[in-house]
Amino acid sequence: MAQTLPTPSSIYEAHALIKPYIHHTPVLTSRTLNRIASIPQTAESLTGTPFEGQTPANPKINFFFKCENYQRIGAFKSRGGFHALLRLIEEVGEEEVRRRGVVTHSSGNHAQALALAASTLGIPAYIVMPRISTSSKIAGTQSLGAEVIFSGSTSTEREAVVADVQKRTGAILVPPYDDFNIICGQGTTGLELHEQYKELVSQEPELSVHAQTQGHLDAVITPIGGGGLNSGVTTFFSDKETRVFGAEPSFEGADDCRRGLEAGQRLEAVKSLTIADGLRTPVGLLNWAIISDRSKHSGVFAVTEEQIKAAMRLVLERMKVFVEPSAVVPLAACLYNEEFRRLVEREAPEGWDVGVVFSGGNTTVEAIVKLFSSSLE
Known part of the structure; x- marks a missing residue:
């Protein structure tokens, strides 16, 4: 029996119900990260990739970070x-x-x-x-x-x-992600981001690449583990112009969603010890039904462990925001995944306004020190 899929209206209904119990988390911007994202990668960074020897992409990206690391219990x-x-x-x-x-x-x-x-x-x-x-x-x-x-x-x-x-x-x-009500609840992240973006750029148009036209969020990218957040955000934006992407770690096959989309079928198992520990699960059935619908969802990109660490370092040191590794996987895709960067450059010479969901901040100082110990020695 086919399960009912969430709709944008069910996301609005969910938000009305949970609003008394959750934090309305901030949306932050960063000129520094905009600048880093909007310059080409080095030729060295493309060594060993399919883009080795090619001219690096030169997109223009302005970020809007939805900080769910400030949510109750530190996550969306x-x-x-x-x-x-x-x-x-x-x-x-x-x-x-x-x-x-x-x-x-x-x-x-x-x-x-x-x-x-x-x-x-x-x-x-x-x-x-x-x-x-x-x-x-x-x-x-x-x-x-x-x-x-x-x-x-x-x-x-x-x-x-x-x-x-x-x-x-x-x-x-109560399933962790493969559930109608879970997806609707997580989708409220997209609802708030949509409204906060509009308010921010109306007050400060220069935050947007569309400063002269007051456009819309061109894209939103979230992490994908079980897919609750990504499928919920995809559902919310399914009747809007904003495109939704996902990001996964590539380590030990944790990019099951990306590989499943490529193969045309959902992959049922993941066994990975990626540092992005919140993304070690396979995409759920209901989540897959949403994410695999190309009329709603625009694709998934994968990043390496080193790219995740590099993005995390930037957020910690440049933005002064405390995040866990899973939270920065979407940012890593925007900064280092050449396929995504070429897409932005090709489709929008003027650039994209990109919403990035920082999904959580549940880690420890000890874990961070261990994560970066090799570069500290």
Whole structure:
């Protein structure tokens, strides 16, 4: 039986429901990163790529960063967590949900999001987390009163433990990404970005490459793990002129969505230890139905671990914004993926205004030091 797909109107309805429970996160700009994005890469940086020996692209890009790292629990997942739980209470009844509790699996951000929503609404929560999850994400989930049960790192291993928890407790599953209500909640990120962009450029037209015409966001790019955020944002912009792209790590095949689009079918498994730990899961079925629709979605680009680290360094040092590796994967694609950069140059000589979602900021100083230790030695 085919699942109902979200619509732009369902994103607006979700926003009205969750607005009392979430932060209206800021949209930031950066002249420094605009300048870096708008100069060609070096010939050396293209060595070993399909573009080696070719003239580097020279696009013009102005960024608008939607800072979900400032969201409650430090990630956009609070949006989907609150929306899914509020809808579940509407459908099943508060007494039944409170009696049984809810369960999910997550490497950390959805874990904390559901734990926060459950704590706020007085619902027991059981969270299955990989043993290798970031320590701060585990501690954050536990501090919100959820029972944490550990598992292996793959989605198959996580789901097996979820099934055990359900047998033991009768808890109701709240999926981390492959779910109508989760997608609608995450899509509210795009709704806010759309409105904030319009307000910003009306007040300061020079922030836009379209300063003389007051245009629209040309593109929005988000990370893709399970695909909840990207499919929600894609849904919101599906009736607008803004194009939506996704970005993934290429390490150990974590770019399953990009490869699936290339092959014409969804890939069902991912086993990668990319530093972008929030993006280690395969794209969900409902999410795939949205992202693979070329009338709604414009494509996915992959970046290396070194490119992710380079983008993270720029955000930390130049913008003074605290982000986790997963959050900067879209920025890395804009700065270093020559295919994306050539697309901008080819389609818009005057440039693009690009919305980039910083999806979260849940990492630690120790993790950052370890990440950059090779360059610090």
